[in-house]
Amino acid sequence: MLSDEAAVSLGVRAVNAAVSSVGQAEGAMVEPPVIIWEHEVGSLLRYGDLIPRLEDALGKFSRRDSAEVIQPVRTVVPLQKHGGFLGLMPTYMENDGVLCTKFVCFYKREEGSTLPAVQATVVLLDPEYGNIKAVMDGEVITDMRTAAVSAISAKLLMSPGAEVLAILGTGKQALSHYNVFTEIFSFKEVRVWSQTKERVERFVRSVEGPVRRCSSAEEAVRGADVIVTVTRSTEPVLYGQWVKAGAHVAAVGACRPDWRELDDMLMKSAVVYTDSREGALSESGDVILSGAEVFAELGDVINGTKSAQREKTTVFKSLGMGVEDAVSAKLVFDQWTAKATKS
Numbered sequence: 232m233l234s235d236e237a238a239v240s241l242g243v244r245a246v247n248a249a250v251s252s253v254g255q256a257e258g259a260m261v262e263p264p265v266i267i268w269e270h271e272v273g274s275l276l277r278y279g280d281l282i283p284r285l286e287d288a289l290g291k292f293s294r295r296d297s298a299e300v301i302q303p304v305r306t307v308v309p310l311q312k313h314g315g316f317l318g319l320m321p322t323y324m325e326n327d328g329v330l331c332t333k334f335v336c337f338y339k340r341e342e343g344s345t346l347p348a349v350q351a352t353v354v355l356l357d358p359e360y361g362n363i364k365a366v367m368d369g370e371v372i373t374d375m376r377t378a379a380v381s382a383i384s385a386k387l388l389m390s391p392g393a394e395v396l397a398i399l400g401t402g403k404q405a406l407s408h409y410n411v412f413t414e415i416f417s418f419k420e421v422r423v424w425s426q427t428k429e430r431v432e433r434f435v436r437s438v439e440g441p442v443r444r445c446s447s448a449e450e451a452v453r454g455a456d457v458i459v460t461v462t463r464s465t466e467p468v469l470y471g472q473w474v475k476a477g478a479h480v481a482a483v484g485a486c487r488p489d490w491r492e493l494d495d496m497l498m499k500s501a502v503v504y505t506d507s508r509e510g511a512l513s514e515s516g517d518v519i520l521s522g523a524e525v526f527a528e529l530g531d532v533i534n535g536t537k538s539a540q541r542e543k544t545t546v547f548k549s550l551g552m553g554v555e556d557a558v559s560a561k562l563v564f565d566q567w568t569a570k571a572t573k574s
């Protein structure tokens with residue numbers, strides 16, 4: 232049963248949709264977009280819904296069929312004065328009727344800064360008319376879809392008996408990675424390291440399960456089966472000599488061509504997977520500066536066109552893709568619409 236408010240709002244939307252489809256050519260006003268902000272996005276997104284949609288999107292992206300996905304490498308505008316960048320991440324999925332773009336600002340930030348590294352907004356459009364259907368907070372989407380894609384990389388590439396997870400970094404991505412990795416896998420131990428003891432303590436207080444506090448990156452990663460790097464570092468924080476043979480690394484930070492999180496030894500000895508080959512070759516300092524070969528995209532493994540070399544040391548170099556934001560935003564919008572219709 233619809234509340235009066237929801238019925239009026241949906242009625243108006245239906246009438247507007249009809250008017251806009253007829254009147255578009257005559258320049259009629261279209262209805263304003265809905266705004267779905269952080270708290271609501273967080274209450275609508277669940278990893279269980281997100282992961283299969285992201286797997287499907289990664290597979291579609293790697294097929295390079297323009298009716299499935301058109302997603303250029305993001306355009307990046309430097310914000311020199313502020314040590315940051317504005318990334319524009321448009322995506323069109325013709326068969327799925329999804330047109331979307333994310334605006335994301337990301338920053339190096341000074342040592343000790345408590346300002347966020349990433350601020351993002353996602354805009355969902357109607358591909359037929361070009362009007363904006365929804366404006367959404369992009370931070371929860373960025374945190375959750377990035378962690379979910381790292382979890383997909385681990386599902387595909389970690390060794391079957393993986394027991395120990397190590398996380399380097401204790402910011403927002405560290406938290407979303409902790410949440411999804413502990414939700415979908417059963418690690419016996421989770422180790423965490425950050426630059427200061429205080430940050431590790433703050434992180435431990437913010438999570439529900441047990442965590443082993445580590446006082447160095449080396450202590451955290453020695454013997455670990457899965458390693459997640461989620462730092463703002465521009466220099467290597469993870470060295471190949473510390474990494475156990477057969478471990479899987481999901482490397483999420485260092486998204487500029489001159490930024491690093493991993494050293495040359497690790498990049499050259501591991502089998503390297505990425506989300507987008509073109510993205511990695513234009514944005515990843517770990518790939519470009521080490522000269523490492525990209526073996527495959529995750530989507531190639533999902534499509535069965537490249538192998539998952541679980542027995543080897545593997546690196547998934549994540550840069551983040553617009554198609555991940557597009558399917559996440561569509562999911563949020565569909566859930567929001569279903570909720571509005573029910574109430």
Ligand SMILES: NC(=O)C1=CN([C@@H]2O[C@H](COP(=O)(O)OP(=O)(O)OC[C@H]3O[C@@H](n4cnc5c(N)ncnc54)[C@H](O)[C@@H]3O)[C@@H](O)[C@H]2O)C=CC1
Pocket residue numbers: 337338346347348349373377400401402403404405425426430461462463464465468482483484485486549550551552
């Ligand atoms: N691949 C992708 O799709 C995405 C990548 N990112 C990247 O992930 C990284 C983490 O993002 P957030 O968690 O949102 O940032 P955040 O600011 O919340 O956390 C950053 C963490 O890095 C640590 N850190 C900063 N400088 C460091 C250094 N020199 N050495 C070691 N640790 C250092 C901080 O102590 C903090 O724990 C950033 O580099 C960001 O650009 C963010 C979103 C998506």
Ligand SMILES: O=C([O-])C1=[NH+]CCC1
Pocket residue numbers: 335337349351373486550551552
């Ligand atoms: O995909 C994304 O949103 C980002 N990748 C690197 C910083 C932000």
